[in-house]
Amino acid sequence: MTALQKDRKRGPAPAPAAPAAPTKPALHRRTTRRHWWFTPWLYLLVPLTLLVAFTYLPIIDMFGYSATDWDGISPTSENVGADNYLELFTRPELFKVFLVSGVYLTASFVQIAAALYFATVLSFNTRFRNVFKGILFFPYLMNGVAIGFVFLYFFQPGGTLDSLLDAFGHHGKQMWLGDPDLVNKSLAGVSVWRYMGLNMVLFLGAIQSIPGHLYEAASLDGANRWQQFRHIIAPSIKPIISLSVILAISGSLAVFEIPYIMTGGANGSQTFVIQTVNLAFKFDKVGLASASAVVLLALILLVTWIQRRLVPEERVELS
Secondary structure, three states: OOHHHHHHHHOOOOOOOOOOOOOHHHHHHHHHHHHHHHHHHHHHHHHHHHHHHHHHHHHHHHHHHOOEOOOOOOOOOOEOOOHHHHHHHOOHHHOOOHHHHHHHHHHHHHHHHHHHHHHHHHHOOOOOHHHHHHHHHHHHHOOHHHHHHHHHHHHOOOOHHHHHHHHOOOOOOOOOOOOOOOHHHHHHHHHHHHHHHHHHHHHHHHHHOOOHHHHHHHHHOOOOHHHHHHHHHHHHOHHHHHHHHHHHHHHHHOOOHHHHHHOOOOOOOOOHHHHHHHHHHOOOOHHHHHHHHHHHHHHHHHHHHHHHHHOOOOOOOOO
16 A cells, blocks of 8 residues: 555544633733833832922922012012022122132042042951941931031130140130131031041942952052052042032032031121022022022033033943
């Protein structure tokens, strides 16, 4: 019997089986996956609501108030257009307070340099390094009001600072917060003491993310600590340094807490933010104060944009 006769005897080949219908659990999984796209938004709903309610809506209201002559008390106000901005830019004395910000800006670079130094030293095997980390970071955890009152006693004539200087042979009492030539330097020193720990922690975290074999290879090549810092650490943490510079510039323009608590802006220590607060709550010029706040916001955004253009963000590859 030939092969053809055998095939005829067997009959036609069975048709291919139809694909099985998806079971209910499979359909349920597909449906669930389709609806998972909104799950992240459920987690973001609360923080986004708080952000909009307490940040963006007040900013919008601030722009609205800046075009009025509202005094902060009256139920009504008159729309004055750009008059508040014209008054700001035609009164140079309102911008002289930015000279005070220059002192804080200089101090902020000292702060960054000190934080970078301590972060570099404490990233290596140093005795009691965890103790020193805690000591240097502790001032940032303290309340700003408490810091202000502590340093009021520190800087008072015959106080702690004068006693320390007297122990080292420098006799005499200084008006650290009363002399216009010393008050801003003294207040800037307090800011350096308070915020250096934050920058140190940022730098320390970035330095500790550098692979250890890079240090080993540099040591084998005979590189000392300074050369390791220059060729390994500094290039690797450049984005964090750039971020710290942005925070330093914006912070120096918006200084408020320490000088307001310790001097109230007296003796030439008034900053742009203190002046804005006084315009709103002491002179009842909420419209002009809002315009001043808008100008400050624009300056901070402009400085940040310029800094990002001059020092673009670079991706650091560690290998």
